[in-house]
Amino acid sequence: MDSTIGVTMQFDYVLVGRSMPILRAKENYLCDSANKYLGEPWYDACRQANIPVKKCPIPKGFYQLKNFKFDSEKMGVKSLPFGMITSKSVIFNNRNQDILACIIAEVDNIEK
Numbered sequence: 166m167d168s169t170i171g172v173t174m175q176f177d178y179v180l181v182g183r184s185m186p187i188l189r190a191k192e193n194y195l196c197d198s199a200n201k202y203l204g205e206p207w208y209d210a211c212r213q214a215n216i217p218v219k220k221c222p223i224p225k226g227f228y229q230l231k232n233f234k235f236d237s238e239k240m241g242v243k244s245l246p247f248g249m250i251t252s253k254s255v256i257f258n259n260r261n262q263d264i265l266a267c268i269i270a271e272v273d274n275i276e277k
Contacts, residue, residue: 166196167222171259174202179249187250193259196221205239237274247274 171193177184192198199207200219208218214228249271256266 166199168194168196169259170195170265171257172198173255173257174198175253177251178246179251184251187246194221195256196223203240206235206237209233209236209239247276250274 171191172195173191175189176187178187179185188202190198190202192201200221210216210230210233211218213233214230216223216228250273252268252270252272254268255264256268257264
């Protein structure tokens with residue numbers, strides 16, 4: 166996750182078959198965007214995987230998370246609505262705009 170890797174993110178709240186935008190963003194530096202948008206849950210994941218917290222770029226290596234619970238209540242963004250949320254993230258190379266990964270997820274955000 167160095168300065169050549171960027172991300173576009175799209176998060177939508179799905180209600181009665183309609184999608185309503187929550188977040189749209191394009192960041193040219195994936196590492197900084199993880200710190201900016203994911204906040205404390207990202208730092209928790211880094212600590213568990215022995216990745217230096219808030220350090221960009223992340224050093225090359227093999228990192229592993231096991232049984233990690235992502236606590237969205239600790240995020241640095243406003244609270245997410247309860248219900249179905251869809252997300253699409255595209256990881257790309259800044260140098261040539263090649264797509265390196267596409268992550269599509271549906272999350273059912275439920276009250277505790």
